[in-house]
Amino acid sequence: MTRTEVASAGPDRRIVGADGIRPDGTPILTISACPRCAGRWFPPRDICSACAHDELDSVEAGRDGIAYASTVVRIGAPGFTTPYVLSYVDVDGVRVLTHTDTVDREEPEALAPGTPVTFTAGPTMAAGQVELWSYRVRAADAPESDR
Numbered sequence: 001m002t003r004t005e006v007a008s009a010g011p012d013r014r015i016v017g018a019d020g021i022r023p024d025g026t027p028i029l030t031i032s033a034c035p036r037c038a039g040r041w042f043p044p045r046d047i048c049s050a051c052a053h054d055e056l057d058s059v060e061a062g063r064d065g066i067a068y069a070s071t072v073v074r075i076g077a078p079g080f081t082t083p084y085v086l087s088y089v090d091v092d093g094v095r096v097l098t099h100t101d102t103v104d105r106e107e108p109e110a111l112a113p114g115t116p117v118t119f120t121a122g123p124t125m126a127a128g129q130v131e132l133w134s135y136r137v138r139a140a141d142a143p144e145s146d147r
């Protein structure tokens, strides 16, 4: 897979989880699609987890999804500033766990199940001096956030 740097990325910024970021700021997410059983998988893989077929197609996920479940994390993993919101989002036949942009960073709210979301990209955590960017979502009707 090709990794595409963010247009303004420097040596201190890396993309994780996505295959790149489009000029419009949306992430490129690759889904593995099985031509034998129609299974779909994210993150992409080499072998279908349902039927073990080993010639999977790669398809690019769309920019829009639907929140399946969401929660506010108040005690996070090392390296993550709390509170933050994690959501499971359904997009093009896969369910993706993703950080979620919120309007109020101090008192964030989880997304209600069924909320339409748009994929974005942005900083998720720091690893030493390297800023790690990944895919994220925000409610489709929410204003863009500075996170």
Ligand SMILES: [Zn+2]
Residues within 6 Å of the ligand: 034, 035, 036, 037, 038, 039, 048, 049, 050, 051, 052, 053
């Ligand atoms: Zn399969």
